[in-house]
Amino acid sequence: MFAVNQERISRSAYIQAIERYGQLEIFRHGVREARSYAVCSSDPLFALTMILFLRETDQSVLPLHGDTPLETALRMAERAGCAGLFYGSAEQYYPLQASAVRADEPPSIYQFSSGTTGEPKLIRRSWEEVSREIAAYNDRFASYSLAEETPVVLASITHAYGLISGVLSAMERGAEPVVMSGASPKAIAQCLRAIPKHLLYGVPALLQGLAPLFEHGGVKLRGVMSSGAPMSPILYEHYRQASALLLQQYGCSEAGCASLAVGMEAYDDLGIPLGHLSMQAAAEPSELVITIGGRTIPTGDLGCTFGEGNLRFLGRMDDLINVSGLKVMPAEVEEVICRLEGVVEAVVYRGIHPINGETVRAQVVASDSVTAGDVREWCLRHLPPYKAPSEVRMTASIPRMPSGKISRKLLEQEGV
Incomplete structure (x- = not known):
């Protein structure tokens, strides 16, 4: 069981x-x-x-x-x-x-829904719809010979990711998932060592906290699955080196898991849509639209295709920043900031200037040697000036919602 x-x-x-x-x-x-x-x-x-x-x-x-x-x-x-x-x-x-x-x-x-962009909405999905998602999810696992992997589920089982993807899908294919709720890093390490063919289900906030476990010859990771929000470039690189296989899944409350990247090629790689639905995407940035069961679901997410048809996540459409008529994607600026040595994490969001209108702001977690001036100078060297943050705040941690997600909308409101 x-x-x-x-x-x-x-x-x-x-x-x-x-x-x-x-x-x-x-x-x-x-x-x-x-x-x-x-x-x-x-x-x-x-x-x-x-x-x-x-x-x-x-x-x-x-x-x-x-x-x-x-x-x-x-x-x-x-x-x-x-x-x-x-x-x-x-x-x-x-x-x-x-x-x-x-x-x-x-x-x-x-x-x-998570409420990252406003008031949480009540979403209903029939158990029959969930069964179709599970079948498509397990078909994708089978195509990559992953059916026998044992999920070690750190994500909450009251969320669709932990419950449906981590637990129910595994039980359906005959695997025995291990739910590690509130476990200490030591207990998690012991569990992973005891299960050679493990697949660790986490979210970026959890994976960030556990990262020291897998450094300097620590726990050997076989597989890591992430969802809920895209990994940061730094977190992706860490787990790419620490794990034999890195996976990321993407979806929304209305549709469940919609796509899966097996062997991620980049931090924003969302993989290929599952077989029970289709996703509308193009080579140029546009809204990702899911079609499932005769319904069309606009996700509000901005993405594009790359490589052999994989999807790439570019950010929330309502997070786009309009600087004097020029569009700035926060994820692009965050990726540049995270390349600066000493930076651990960054979030870029909209600021409001009483005269100039929308501006680019950033909160950055970094070592003591990195200053706000260093971050801005780095951005001006690697980005057009209008994309460089006009305000950079160095912080010990970036505020998160209970779900572990970052709400740029709330950060924007706090700065007003």
């Missing part, structure tokens, strides 16, 4: 848990009507088994991050129209008034 923090959960143990859930008061007389339930728990074993139980009994589920406060979780569950909230454990159940039967909707998984 699967393991949680290296404790293997057998099929019989899983069945026992499912049978126990079936005896809960709300399910004791059988599951006759399709309803939606929210699950919020810092216990990954409970969260995962309850999600699987609801899927198997044709119910809908809203997974919420385990650290979500109760009041916030209740508000989100009510907004999603859930019949109730499981908070922490099966015994801590909070019924909600918004318990309408969902006869007009197939059993689904609900998620709120």
Whole structure:
């Protein structure tokens, strides 16, 4: 079946848990009507088994991050129209008034978008759609002889990346995923050493923090998968050298995983679309558009094709900076800044000048020897002047959202 923090959960143990859930008061007389339930728990074993139980009994589920406060979780569950909230454990159940039967909707998984560009949206995807995604995902794995790799999932299993790509897809192809929730770097290192054919599922913020584990002859990495946000050029180069195989997947809340890069050729390589959908992209920068199940989904992401048809991520369209009518892509400036020796990380975003309008700003994490003047001088040497940041702020860390993503919109608002 699967393991949680290296404790293997057998099929019989899983069945026992499912049978126990079936005896809960709300399910004791059988599951006759399709309803939606929210699950919020810092216990990954409970969260995962309850999600699987609801899927198997044709119910809908809203997974919420385990650290979500109760009041916030209740508000989100009510907004999603859930019949109730499981908070922490099966015994801590909070019924909600918004318990309408969902006869007009197939059993689904609900998620709120990350909210990096505004108010989070409630997204519904049917379990049938998820099954098609899993089949296409596993077909791509099989084509690269990766079907037997064991996912070590550091990403949250309440997010589609950790749950669907890391856990459900692996279980479907007969692999036994290992969920490492809140594990220490030492425990992660022990786990990776114990699983020779591992594939580490992380997000850039997590991978950044774990990078020292894999330096100077440390833990040998077989495979690393990243998602959620593009790797920085520096992080990409680090893991390209530390890992035998580097992968990156791309998608959106409405479509799930849409493309997969196996053996990344660059930090912004999104790979090739999966077989159950198509993606509209061109050699020149344009919006990436996904077509799936008769639906067209504009992603709001800017990209292009390169090489043998791989997709390249260039940034969010609403992150483009208009400097006196000239467009600046933040990712391009960030890539240049990250080439300066001593720089660890950089984010470029829009500033507003009361007279000149939009300007280019940057926050940079670097060694003490690198100054804001050094960064600006470096940019002026390698970029047209209008793309060079007019303001550079050296910082110990770049602010992130709970999901680990950077919101340029929030950075822009803080600077107003």
